[in-house]
Amino acid sequence: MTKNLMDHSRIKHIAIKYQFIREVQTNMKISLEYCTTEDQIVDIFTKVLPRRRFKLLHAMLGVTEFASMRSIKV
Numbered sequence: 001m002t003k004n005l006m007d008h009s010r011i012k013h014i015a016i017k018y019q020f021i022r023e024v025q026t027n028m029k030i031s032l033e034y035c036t037t038e039d040q041i042v043d044i045f046t047k048v049l050p051r052r053r054f055k056l057l058h059a060m061l062g063v064t065e066f067a068s069m070r071s072i073k074v
Helices: 017-024 051-061
Strands: none
Touching: none
8 A cells, every 4th residue: 555656445444544654654754564474473462373383473572481470479
């Protein structure tokens, strides 16, 4: 959508925020990059994942474990 400036009838329902993104991309204030499915880190928050995929995305986020739940005393 950011590269094709034609106003298609199918995208008239698109919210103003997407039109804003197109405008700032056109004015070179931001740069959009393609992100493959394998690199979608947000999947860790939105999908049920196999353990291996979860651990990979967990590492990509840079999350570290500082205490195990077993060591916390209530």
